[in-house]
Amino acid sequence: MEVTALCIRLLMTVLLRLVAHVDFSDCQRADVGFPQVVPNRQQFFEYEPITVTCEGLEGLTGWRVVRRIGGAVKTCAASWSTSTGPCKIKNAIVAVDSGEYWCEMGGAKKSNTVNITVTGGSVILESPAFPVMVGDDVTLHCRNKQMSSNLTAAFFQDGHLMENSSMGNLTLNSVSKSDEGLYTCSIPEDGQSSASWLIVRAADKVPHRGLQLPLLLCIAVSVFLVVLLLLMGLLQCGKHRTITIDIPTSPPSIQSFCSPLTVAEVESEAAPNRETYAVITNLRREYDNEEPLFMPVYHTLSLGTA
Template identity: 60%
Template sequence: MRKIKGVDTICASTWETSTGPCEVKTAYPEIDSGEYWCEMKGVKRSKTVNITVSAASVILESPVLPVMEGDNVTLSCRKKQTPSNLTAELYKDGFFIRSSSTGEMIINGVSMSDEGLYKCSISGAGESAESWLNVTAGDVILESPALPVIEGETVTLTCRKMKTSLNAPADFYKNGNLIKTEYTGEITSQNISMSDEGFYKCSISQSQGESPESWLVVTERDVNSKPDPIQNTVVADPQEEKDSNVKHRSKRVIVLLLLGTQLHLSLFEDGAGFPQVDPNRQQHFAYETFTVNCEGLNGLTGWRVMRKLKGVDTICASTWETSTGPCEIKTAYPGIDSGEYWCEIKGVKISNTVNITVSAASVILESPVLPVMEGDDVTLRCRKKQTPSNLTAEFYKDGVFIRSSSTGEMIIHNVSMSDEGLYKCSISGAGESAESWLTVTGGDVILESPALPVMEGETATLTCRKQGTSSKFPADFYKNGNLIKTEYTGEMTIHNISMSDEGFYKCSISGSQAESPESWLAVTGS
């Protein structure tokens, strides 16, 4: 994982390919500079390292990881595309400390006082960015649970010097604050709760040595309450996990909300199944404000807005903790905020995707964000920045000129599937807009499918029907755009469902051009 400009994101193009090393083949200063760390299933499992990608001609080569007291540390000042060493000046915390004819500075027997911000400069080439040198007293370690602990359990943290099992008086810290001094070198927390989660470290009393920080993860305990047979089904999978210091039971709890026998979802009625965008248009001028909202989406709560920018999936907020709720882009930038937006709950995509384009041009095309229904009237507007009055505009579909309008508007009456395509417009003397895709759907067909993830081994039924009627018609069913089955009952049942059944499904009434919007079928491991 990495945090770039305050936004947490995976270091890969998709979640599916995000396990394994993160290789940045062509590094860019604005895109790849930031904090990097490791996580597993949403839980941070490492400390953070800072990486700076510099557009300057000079960089300072310094250790990524903390160095231990007593070690020797080499800092090298390097000019781009120059392998030979050049005379360089080295600085710490903004103050000149020494000049080196080799471009290198060696700190022998490094101590805590050497910790700080370092940079360097080469005459005629400029200076490097600053990098923090972190020094740790390597002879003290904190023994803590490697795996998450469950609320209500007892946890012991042990502070000791490396290469000895003798207990010594120790100070314990949580999130940088002293919480307790224990003469046995051990601190025990009984009946642990979520409030105990955090970064812990310790120091041996009367010594300058302290341990690195360790993250203590606390997970909620399953509530042993009798579930309502209609409203809730609770499936617990207890699993014992061990390591050298801790042994505990870890439970995975999957809750499926059922209405009647199964909760169904119509993805198109009243715009359900799509994020809501305000203002309701695909294109926005640079520096304008727009909001993406999942409020009321299918009656679900706890959602967050996600987006894919330049092929990278990321949350539409500065941190995971603040990411639930509407996504408000107060000052939109073309290179940063253009992309796909959707809604998810706990890593599961629960909506279709909308495309938003932030344009640096002087002209935009105002077109619907959501699919329009066959038979509706659709208005496209061509707008010049900071010009409220309508100007004469030319409209194009799939690159071909279709008409000119003195009002800057084009109305498509009784829209049909043949009107679907890429539209753009131009205003004489101002330029042309970006292209936007107009999606047309046969609005009288809906696909009923499970709104929440189904578990492997279960049975799922998809129903294709015309809106406003419960009558069954022969229907064609598609997965990821490919025809998979024709059912004369209008229903398709997937028995003993598996992860390979996960995907986008849609249907069409046989003999008709009308088809439903796509619905995402999510499958979770049993």
């Protein structure tokens, strides 16, 4: 029992260390949402202010805003140690601030990305920075740099003209997956905007709402592996387990089990100058009625005298 208990303690120690070093980043990332962009749009004119924040994401603080600009990945702040909190850009620059933005925490959690485009042109398309849900009403705005109102604008989806609007707005009522795509707009005499991708998701597929299937699968697989390792460890320990059989120190009297060979007969068969011992290997017996379950075994050992 001591060997088995020792094996179990060692196995549990190993399992705890394995679990402590398991990288659940993929599971965690499946349940993390999107950073917030203020104002909530993907396109900005150059020198406009932009704020990207992760605070409150999943009810946690201490997030860092990370961005990929022209292939280079770095935090919003000058150093990693000072990069927690919102990323505040006072004057956006085309080559410096256009790119992908996401949230990270300790290298284990990573949110989904949002795309921000800073343009030096005269027209932008205002569309949501993160996905919209199926059934929502979404309004796209086409703006010029002079912030003129009541502009006539043309809206395009995947390069196809959708609508000409005298108000500079396009409203998509009760959006569906068919509304997902690449949108642009143009204003006569001002030019055309950059393209922005509108993502439409079903309500049960929004990453930051509740536990999702990938996370549940990761948890189930982890539990299964822990149980499997525990069982394998117990089986391995069982191979080296020591079994102790308790044999009584005082065997029953010879007269009790020597009906086939009496003590007198053993003594009569002994040679004059030799001593004979009748040794009975005593096995634990259980009786059903009056018959033993195990028959006694007799050994006769002759030991020569000195």
